Amino acid sequence: MENCAVCNKNAPFKCTACKSVNYCSVDHQKKDWPKHKINCRPFKIATSDELGRYLICTRDIPAKSVIFIEQPLVIGPKWECTESPDFPCVGCFKPTPINGNKCPNCLWPVCQTNCIGLKDPQMHGVECFILCMRRNTNQTFKYRSEVLLTLRCLLLQWKYPDRWEKVMMLESHDQQRLGTRYYKEADERIVSYLMENFWSEIDNIEKELGKKIVEKRDKKMLHRICGIMEVNALNIALGHENDEEVSALFENACILEHSCLPNCFYTFDTKKNFKITMRAGRTIKKGEHLSIMYTHMLWGTHMRNEHLQTNKYFVCKCDRCIDSTELGTNFSAMKCIGDIGKTCGGVLLPKDPIDLNSEWFCDRCDVSIPNQQIEIILTNIEQEVDDLMMPSVSRKNQALIGPQDFETLIEKLSHLLDENHFHMFALRHSLIQMYGHKENYMHHELSDEILEKKITMCEQLLNILDKIDPNTMRLTLYTGIVLFELHLAILEQNRRQITKGIESNKNILLLAQNYLHRGKEALLLNQDIIQGRQLIKSFERAENGLQSILNA
Template sequence: MRYIEEKNVSFEHVRSSDELGRYLVAARDLSPGDLVLTERPLVFGPKGMPDPEAVMPCVGCYKPVSTEAGERCSKCGWPVCSGNCPGLTDPRHHGAECLILSARPDCELKDMFNYYRHDALLPLRCVLLQSVDPDKWSKLTEMQSHMECRTPGTEAYDDANEFIVEYLMNNFISKLDEATKKKHLPNISPDLIHKMCGIIDTNALEIRHPEGSELLALFTNTCIMEHSCIPNTKHTFAQSVKDKNELFRITVKVVVPVQKGNHITTMYSHALWGTQARRQHLKDTKYFACKCQRCSDPTELGTYLSAMKCLGDDGNPCDGIHLPEDPLDDETEWACNKCSVKINNSQVNMIISQMGEEVENVQMMGGSPMMLENLLCRLSTFLHPNHYHLYAIKHSLIQLYGRLTDQMSQNMLDKKIMMCRDLIKITKTLDPGNARLSLYNAVLQYELHTALVLSAKNPKNDGTPRTDEEVKQLLVEAKDTIEDAIVSLKDDLEETSGNQLLEVIQKSKKEFDRLCQEKK
C-alpha cells in the first residue's frame, strides 16, 4: 500500500486487485468539495475537428484555425493560428514534434484530413518523451495498454495501424536520418507506437478547449481511479493560468459523501447512455465489463433509462414494460413485467440502434419543435417515457420552447414544466453530485425557472387570475430552480459553454429578484 502525496491532496489509499487493477479508496470520510488529487499532465495533444476540411486546431495552442486561409508553421507546414504562436517552440506543445514533422516539408490544401492527422500527434508526443523528459517517459510506459486485447485483426489494432502507426512511420519517421532518430527517438518501432495508442485509448481524459477544439491528456495518478456509472468525484482542468506549466492541471474533487474505505470513482462513459451502450463502449475502449450498481440494476436506479414498452402478443395489447432479465449478460432476454412476452437482446439492440440514428439525424438537421414532437410521439409508442432517446429529444425540445416564450399558451407552459421536472428527476438520480451532467441540469433548471415565472405572470387555463398563494408557490419553486442552476455550474467556469450559460442565468436571476420585489 502507498499514498498519493501532493500539496493540498487528501491522502487516499491505492490498492489493487486482479479484477480492478489499481484503484483508490478513501482513507477517511470525505465530504462534497474535498480534494482527492491534483496533478499536471504527463503529455497532451489535440484531437481532430468535426469538419477538418474547414477547420483544424493550431498545433501550438489548439485554437481552431481555417485550413484554407490559415497560416502554416514555417518549418513543418502544419496549420497554426500565427507564426508567432508561443506553443510552436514549446516542447510540451509543438516544439519537439516539429523537427519530426518537418521530414515531410510539403504543404497541402486538398484532402487535409488525411494529410494532417491531428489524432497522430499525441502518440508522437508520447514517444518523443524519451528525449524530451525521460522521467515522464518512465511513468508513461508503466501505464496499462491492454496490448493483449489489441492484436492484429482487431478493430482497435487495425485502425491504429492504418491511421496512426503507418502514417507516422511512412510519412515522417522513416525519412529521418539515423543521427536525428538516435537523438530524439532512440527507441522507435511500430510496436512502440501501437503501445502508445493502447495507453492513450485506455487512460486518456478529454479536455474541451474554451474555443471549441478538444484535446486528450494523460495523468500519472488520475488514471488509477476506478470507473463507476454513478461516480463520486468530478474532475476539472485549469485553462486560464498565469504559469504555463500549470496548463491543463487536473483537479479531482468529491461530489457526494464517501465513507472511509469506499472506492473513489470517476466515469469513462456517457451518463445519459443506456446500460448496454455504456457497457459496450467500456468494453471497446477500456477493455472491461462494468458491474457497478447502476449497470447491475435492470431499472438503472429506478430511472428506466433503457426500458421499452411491451406491445403484447397475438392481438392482446399490454401496457407493461420490457427490462433485461440480467443486464450484465450480453445475451440476456428482455421480459415484460406484466405478461409472458419476451424479446431477445439482438432485437432490442437493432431497434434501439435504428431509433438512435433517427434521433441523431433530426438533431443534426437542427430539428424544429414540430419535427421533434413528431419523432417523440412516434418513438413513445415503443419506448418507456424515460428512455434515453426520449430524454435527448425532450432536452432539445425544452430549449426550443424557451425561444418561443411569446407564443406559448399556458397549456404549452404546463407541458414544458412537466417535461423539465421529469428530466430533472432523472438527471438528479443518475448524477446527484453534478459530476457529469452539470450542464444538462443547469439548462433544465433554467428552462423550468423561465416557465414557472411566465406561469406566475399569466392567468390560469380557464382565464381566471391566480391567487397570491398560487403565484407565491410558483415563484418559490422558480427561486429554487435558478439557484440550483447557478450552483450546478460552479465547477464549469473554465469552459466557454459553462461561462456563457452562467451569464444568461445570472441575468435572469436579476430580473427575477426585481419581480419578487414588485410582488413583495
C-alpha cells in the same frame, strides 16, 4: 504533545490537511512539505488483478473538496482520427486553416508564426525538429494532427524520461486490441504514417550523432502508445465556440476506476497548462475507491457497456448497471408488445443487464424477446431520433424543424419505449427548449395546455437526472437547462394568473428563485467550457430580475 516532524521540538499544531503530522511552526510545515506531500494525500495507489492500479481513499473526503491537482504528462491534438476542414495549431491547438500560416521551421499549420507554443518544450518545441525532416521533400505531404500526441509521447523518453516511465505504467490492453478496428485504424493513420515519413530520417540523425535519441520506437511500441491513448486519454474542451478538444494523459487522474455512479468529478484549467483538478462529488468515506465515468451518463446500460467493452475492455458492474430498471428510472425499458395484439401495460427489461446478448422479459406477462430483435428495433429508432435532432444536409434544415416534429416522433415512439427511455429523454430535453423560444412558440404564445405540458416534462426530466446523477457531477449542463426552462415556465404561469386579477403567488416566485440558485451552483463546475459560461450569465440575469420583483 507530539514533536515537530522537522526539528523534534514540541509542536502545537498538526498538518492542516491530514491532521497526522505535527509542526512547531508554519515555516517548518513548508519545509517538510516536499517530503510529506505524498503521505498527506487523501488517497493511495492500490493494485488488484481485476482492476489493475486504482486509487483508494485513505481518510474521509468532504464533498466538493479538492483531492488532487496535477499537470498533464503529455498533451496534444485529439489522438482519435478526425476529418476536419480546420487544423489545430501545433503550438496552441487553436483551429487554423490548413493552408494558412506555417511554423517557420517545420512548416506545419499554426495560428500565427509567433505562436507562443511553437518554442514551448512541452508543446510543439518537443517535436518540431522531427517534423522539419519533411520540410524539403518534393513529395505531396498530408498533415495529420492525430499523430502529434503519439509522437510527443514517444519523445518523452528523450526529453522527460520520468514522465515516460509514468506513461508506460498506464494500461494499454495490447492483446485485446489486436485485430480490432481501432488497432487497424491506428496502424494505418498513425503508426504507418510515422514510420513511413520519419523513421529513416531519425535513423540518419542517430547515425550522425552516434547515439540513440529515441531508444524505443518500433512498431510494437507505437501501438502500445496508441493503446494507452485509447484506454486512458482524457479529452479537454478548449472553450471555443466550435467545441474543439485536445487529449491528455495524467499520472493519477487516468487511473481512477470507472463507475456509472462516480464519486469524483474533474475540471480543467485551459489557461494554466491544462492542469486537472479532481474533486469529491459527494462525501467519500475512507476505504472507498475513487471513481469517475468513462462513458456517457445519458446512454442506456447496453450502450454504456458496449462502449466500455469495445474501448476500455471491461464490463461495468456498478449499482446502476446491474439493476435492469437503472435505479428505478426505466431508462432503457421498452413497452411490452403483448401477445397477438393484446398489450399488458408492462415493460420489457433485460434479464441480465450487463450481458449484451441477454434476452428481454416483460415485468407483467410471459412475453420474452431475443436481444437481436431488440437491437434491430432500437437501431431503427436511433436513426429516426438522430435524423430529427441532427439533420445532416444543412443548418437550414435544422431551422425548419419545430416542436411539432418532436411531438410527432415522441407520440410515435411512446408505443414502443417507456416514457423515461433515454431516447425519449433526449427528445423531451430538446422540446422543452423549443417551447418558449421557437417562432410562434414563445412563452406568451403557448396555450395553457402546452405550458403545463412543459412544466410536467421539466419535472419528469429533473426526476430522472436526480436519480442517475444525484450529486450533479456529470450532467450539470442538462440539469441547468431543465431548471432554467422550468423557472421560465412557472413564472409565465404566475404572470397569467396576475392578468386574470389573481394576486401574484410569492411561493411560486421563491420556487423559481430556488431553481435558479440550484442551477447556477451546479453550472459553476462548467465554467471551463463556453456553454457553461453562457448559461451562468443567463442565470445571473434571471436572478437579478427575479430579485427585483421580490423586493418590489
